[in-house]
Amino acid sequence: MSEYILRTSGLTKKYKHTTALNNVNLSIKKGAIYGFIGQNGAGKSTFIKLVAGLAFASEGSIELFGEIDPEKLIEARKRVGTIIEGPALFPHMTAKQNLEVHRVQRGIPGKECIEKTLALVGLQHTGKKKTRNFSLGMKQRLGLAMALLSEPEFLILDEPINGLDPMGVVEIRELLLKLNREKGITILISSHILSELNLLATHYGIIHDGKLLEELTAKDLQEKCQHYLHIKVDKPHQGVAVLEEELGTKEFEVMPDGIIKLYKFVGEPGLVSTTLAANGAVIEQFMPMGEDLEEYFTKLIGGGNHE
Known part of the structure; x- marks a missing residue:
């Protein structure tokens, strides 16, 4: 059995004169939480739709659970749960009724899975409450319940925390970690909320303008995100001279604001601060810091604003 849940080779999607996805080679191992990172319009949703069978590739191939043949891919997708562009709910129905409709549509045998899944996502006590009266967080959890109803081995989530309040974000994060750790479910989660992915993901894929720029593990990211001393002195040029002449280093950057x-x-922060002070530099700010996922992402795509 393949150690990979999903692999793509040269996956490309073109719309007339636009290339939404360009030669993407991506791999997700069994048991991973794969954070799919990119600006809005970078190609995340297009990729997910191709994997889920909701769109067809222009070029390249998809391997799911070791299957690459189109007919076998249809069967393999039955082992996948998805939330794409938000869950489609019937607002006049209860959570239980929504799941029953979904169960029948998907041909899932037996009704016992409904109560079991509601308990799993923490919605077992909603009773007769209509989903139109659910909070956004509750709606997202019900969407997850719909994706989990068939007990999938692979969960694909497109922006599942978009628009949630802080408590809703925490609830979804804890639920996803539980599903991964206790149920062994492999998860692909796309998001532009990088700080949240940093708390979840074991692996990352960074996409920009339809191209996969890099894949790396959480450990790789930790090693690549350089730690540094954040220093602000009254005269940056003087501070730079001290670093070069007294400490013999050029391993620093001077930011536009003088940091x-x-x-x-x-x-050795003590050595640095003492040396700066001894050579007349007035220290205004001095602290150890490290780049996070957002800084690394911005640097990788060449700066600029992202959402």
């Missing part, structure tokens, strides 16, 4: 990011001597 100095010193990448050397991170483990």
Whole structure:
């Protein structure tokens, strides 16, 4: 059995004169929480639709659970649960009734899965409450319940925390971690809320303008996100001179606002501050810091605003 749940090779999607996805080679191992990162319009949703069978590729191939033949892919997709562009709910129905409709539509045998799944997502006590009266977080959890009804091995979620309040974000995060750790479900989650992905993902794929720029593990990211000493002195040029002449290093950056990011001597902050002060630099800010996922992403795509 393949160690990979999903692999794509040269996956490309073109719309007339636009290439939405360009030669994407992506791999997701069994048991991973794969954070799919990209600006709005980068190609995340297009990729997910191709994998879910909701659109057809212009070029390239998809391998799901080791299956690449189109007929076998149809069967393999029955082992996948998806939420794409928000759950489609009947507002006049209860959570239980919504799941029953979904169960019948998907041909899932037996009604016992409904109560079991509602309990799994924490909605077992909603009773006769109509979904139109649910909070956004409750609606997202019901959407997850719909995706989980067939007990999938692979869960694909497109922006599942978009628009949620802080408590709703925490609820969804804890639920996804539970599904991964206790149920062994592999998860692909696309989001532009990078700080949240940083708390969830074991692996990352970064996409920009339809191209997959990089795949890396959480450990890889930790190693690549450089830690540094954040230094602000009254005269940045003087601080720079001290670093070069007294500490013999050029491993630093001077930011447009005059902040100095010193990448050397991170483990010796006392030496740096003492040397700066001894040479007449007035220290206004001094603290150890490290790049996070958002900074790394911005640097990788070449800066600029992203959503």
